[in-house]
Amino acid sequence: xxxxxxxxxxxxxxxxxxxxxxxxxxxxxxxxxxxxxxxxxxxxxxxxxxxxxxxxxxxxxxxxxxxxxxxxxxxxxxxxxxxxxxxxxxxxxxxxxxxxxxxxxxxxxxxxxxxxxxxxxxxxxxxxxxxxxxxxxxxxxxxxxxxxxxxxxxxxxxxxxxxxxxxxxxxxxxxxxxxxxxxxxxxxxxxxxxxxxxxxxxxxxxxxxxxxxxxxxxxxxxxxxxxxxxxxxxxxxxxxxxxxxxxxxxxxxxxxxxxxxxxxxxxxxxxxxxxxxxxxxxxxxxxxxxxxxxxxxxxxxxxxxxxxxxxxxxxxxxxxxxxxxxxxxxxxxxxxxxxx
Amino acid sequence: xxxxxxxxxxxxxxxxxxxxxxxxxxxxxxxxxxxxxxxxxxxxxxxxxxxxxxxxxxxxxxxxxxxxxxxxxxxxxxxxxxxxxxxxxxxxxxxxxxxxxxxxxxxxxxxxxxxxxxxxxxxxxxx
Numbered sequence: 009x010x011x012x013x014x015x016x017x018x019x020x021x022x023x024x025x026x027x028x029x030x031x032x033x034x035x036x037x038x039x040x041x042x043x044x045x046x047x048x049x050x051x052x053x054x055x056x057x058x059x060x061x062x063x064x065x066x067x068x069x070x071x072x073x074x075x076x077x078x079x080x081x082x083x084x085x086x087x088x089x090x091x092x093x094x095x096x097x098x099x100x101x102x103x104x105x106x107x108x109x110x111x112x113x114x115x116x117x118x119x120x121x122x123x124x125x126x127x128x129x130x131x132x133x134x135x136x137x138x139x140x141x142x143x144x145x146x147x148x149x150x151x152x153x154x155x156x157x158x159x160x161x162x163x164x165x166x167x168x169x170x171x172x173x174x175x176x177x178x179x180x181x182x183x184x185x186x187x188x189x190x191x192x193x194x195x196x197x198x199x200x201x202x203x204x205x206x207x208x209x210x211x212x213x214x215x216x217x218x219x220x221x222x223x224x225x226x227x228x229x230x231x232x233x234x235x236x237x238x239x240x241x242x243x244x245x246x247x248x249x250x251x252x253x254x255x256x257x258x259x260x261x262x263x264x265x266x267x268x269x270x271x272x273x274x275x276x277x278x279x280x281x282x283x284x285x286x287x288x289x290x291x292x293x294x295x296x297x298x299x300x301x302x303x304x305x306x307x308x309x310x311x312x313x314x315x316x317x318x319x320x321x322x323x324x325x326x327x328x329x330x331x332x333x334x335x336x337x338x339x340x341x342x343x344x345x346x347x348x
Numbered sequence: 349x350x351x352x353x354x355x356x357x358x359x360x361x362x363x364x365x366x367x368x369x370x371x372x373x374x375x376x377x378x379x380x381x382x383x384x385x386x387x388x389x390x391x392x393x394x395x396x397x398x399x400x401x402x403x404x405x406x407x408x409x410x411x412x413x414x415x416x417x418x419x420x421x422x423x424x425x426x427x428x429x430x431x432x433x434x435x436x437x438x439x440x441x442x443x444x445x446x447x448x449x450x451x452x453x454x455x456x457x458x459x460x461x462x463x464x465x466x467x468x469x470x471x472x473x474x475x
Contacts, residue, residue, distance in 0.1 A: 009371050009373075011373060037373055037374070037375040037376070038373065038375055038376045038379065039375070039379075190350045190351075191350055191428075191431075191432050191435070192432055192435035192436040192438075192439055193435075194435055194438050194439045194442060194457075194461055195461050195465070197439050197442075197443075198439075198442055198461075201443065201446065258474070258475045259474045259475055260474075261474060261475075262474050263472075263473075263474045263475075265475075310350070313350045313351050316351045316355075316356075316359075317350075317351050317355070322359050324359075324360065324363065324380060324383035324384055324387055325379075325383060327351055327356050327359075327383075327387055328383055328386060328387060330350055330351060331349060331350075331351075331356075331387065331390050331470075332390070332470065332472070332473065332474075333473075333474075334350060335465055335468040335469060335470070335473065336469075336470075336473040336474050336475040337475075338461075338465050339465045339469070339473070339475040340475045342461070342462055342465060343475065347458050347461070347462055348462055348465075
């Protein structure tokens, strides 16, 4: 049975393709996961200059309530900022910020088909021979993101001062925890007090921060090449060490203790990033940003639970991160604070 | 556990009913059932030990706060409400110990916080 979104999406796209006729949307199916956006793949068909054409595309639509509340315009523009660069991203096609066409805002993008994103698959043992290559690509690309000129995105994203990056982020995530926590979080609160008492130095430069750069948010192939960097919905301008710290925070080792992102040692990851970015990762500053990212993670997990508890989104994807990660995130903080 | 196990189980029951219908798209059914199975596994793991964890933790925190008393009502909702009250008080106690430079008290509180995360640790947890 065709998905109910297919004719509505076809009508929307037909309005965007003035030279096309017989526009169809088929094989629309929801992709597993997607706690912050509903993600669907589909096949677009159309006729142009007498020829039948088709293309595999992705629809990213806002859910009724999200694990994180972000602007789809920001995500859309972040992808576009890296089009045609050494940072592999899918082509962005159309952004709709109104509720009319599909009930919630959405965008349509190219599907980078034929590759995998699953961290469980990557770290299953089957890819062990290429993990060093994945690690080299992963942190080289992150270095390229850190190095990039943020100017094109200033139109869409606030630009904090170099010495204000840390405070803006910590204020933001602490406020979300204040709003969303359903139970006291002593470890997280202790980490926040420590972060405020020991602020990092000013950022070396203002960078585009991906915001969720981790194993699981890139597309890889069996040879260890990375073909797409995904999930830019938390992107913003800030300290480049923020992304590096997120990539190193312990929950993203997926149980492969001591391995950054489950892939290589932290020292190797940092060295790759420094070579690619031309920036320095001061150990004390990086420690601050890694611990901060544990607080940020906790903000996301309790926010996910809050969205479920308030009834805004009762999907199981909202429960699993909270159950699986709230205590693990506390343990990651204890580890980084030298208590575990 | 946050969200509470009871409300999650009720939601999963409804979700399984929905997925019993023949017209659910296969990819959505696979996603719903896979995640539901994972959540049921977590609930099963916590079922037997949840009350013990809360009683043990409440006793330890009362000791740190110098409070007398024991948990008399062993319903999980009651134990959890008391746990929330005690952990909120523990946050205040730890902040006060930091402000006072009371290292011994800080160490005792850290030891309990480490123990609490060990009690709550899931077998599949990444840390």
